[in-house]
Amino acid sequence: NAGVTQTPKFQVLKTGQSMTLQCAQDMNHNSMYWYRQDPGMGLRLIYYSASEGTTDKGEVPNGYNVSRLNKREFSLRLESAAPSQTSVYFCASSEGGSGRGTGELFFGEGSRLTVL
Amino acid sequence: GESVGLHLPTLSVQEGDNSIINCAYSNSASDYFIWYKQESGKGPQFIIDIRSNMDKRQGQRVTVLLNKTVKHLSLQIAATQPGDSAVYFCAETGGANSKLTFGKGITLSVRP
Numbered sequence: 001n002a003g004v005t006q007t008p009k010f011q012v013l014k015t016g017q018s019m020t021l022q023c024a025q026d027m028n029h030n031s032m033y034w035y036r037q038d039p040g041m042g043l044r045l046i047y048y049s050a051s052e053g054t055t056d057k058g059e060v061p062n063g064y065n066v067s068r069l070n071k072r073e074f075s076l077r078l079e080s081a082a083p084s085q086t087s088v089y090f091c092a093s094s095e096g097g098s099g100r101g102t103g104e105l106f107f108g109e110g111s112r113l114t115v116l
Numbered sequence: 117g118e119s120v121g122l123h124l125p126t127l128s129v130q131e132g133d134n135s136i137i138n139c140a141y142s143n144s145a146s147d148y149f150i151w152y153k154q155e156s157g158k159g160p161q162f163i164i165d166i167r168s169n170m171d172k173r174q175g176q177r178v179t180v181l182l183n184k185t186v187k188h189l190s191l192q193i194a195a196t197q198p199g200d201s202a203v204y205f206c207a208e209t210g211g212a213n214s215k216l217t218f219g220k221g222i223t224l225s226v227r228p
Contacts, residue, residue: 004159033215042205042220043160058215090159104150105216107159 002026006091006108013081013115021076021111023091031094032074033058033105034066036087043090049074081115088112128225135193137222139206142187146210151180151191154203154221163191168210193224201226 004025013019025032033048035058045058049068063085065077074093078085089112092105129135141149147168152160166173166180166189173180179192189206203221 035218040220043218045215048215092159104162104165105160107161109159110157 004091004093004106004108006089006111008111009109010112011114013078013113015082015115017081018077018079019081019113020078021089021091021113022073023075023108024073025091025093025106026072027093027095027106028071029093029095029106030071031096032068033092033094034064034074034076035090035092036060036085037090037110038087046076046089078113081113083115086113086115125220126223126225128227129196130227131196131198133196135191135196135200135224137191137193137204137206137224139189139191139219140187141189141206141208143208143210143217144187146187146208148209149180149182149189150207150216151178151189152205152207152218153200154205156202160205163204196224196226198226198228200224 007022030051034046035043036046037043044060046060046064047055047058047066049055052071055066055068067075088110090110091108094105150165151163153163154160164175164178164180166182171182177194181190193200203223205221206219207216209216
């Protein structure tokens with residue numbers, strides 16, 4: 001049981017380049033999330049998908065787009081990368097759907113992105 | 117705005133001692149709280165949770181205490197071990213359609 005799998009683990013981009021972070025979960029969870037983690041800032045929610053077919057903005061959505069491809073997969077796209085998007089990105093999933101309470105989140109190992 | 121915060125950025129403890137990590141929250145509607153542990157280079161991992169209808173919950177070597185009166189959450193680790201060295205996050209959620217909000221994290225360092 002792999003849990004939450006993210007790819008790639010490391011990526012270096014030049015300003016203006018685009019890329020997609022992939023995430024897949026094998027726990028049949030309804031909800032999936034993308035967070036970024038920066039020093040001294042904790043985890044900040046970028047986008048989430050409460051259930052298959054829905055996506056919503058989180059705390060810091062600017063510069064990102066997401067796709068909930070199916071129940072298992074949730075991708076994060078940077079259309080034109082900027083140095084401010086240098087960060088560690090975490091995908092997570094939870095059993096709970098939309099509405100009150102997310103329940104326990106299960107996280108992937110993270111994707112370290114550097115934008116030069 | 118609402119926020120979840122931790123009182124101290126770092127905590128150093130002697131191996132074998134008990135550790136107490138504190139967290140303050142400001143959202144009075146919060147009704148579910150989680151502690152996560154993040155080891156270097158890894159994603160956060162669930163430790164223990166507590167709902168607002170409880171004030172204490174115990175797990176294996178860990179206890180979470182919730183004081184709703186002063187909006188305070190703490191994580192107690194008994195007989196701290198080197199493997200407990202990590203960054204610890206508190207997180208909270210509450211109210212309709214709310215998501216999990218994370219605190220900034222505190223580093224626990226265990227001295228041999």
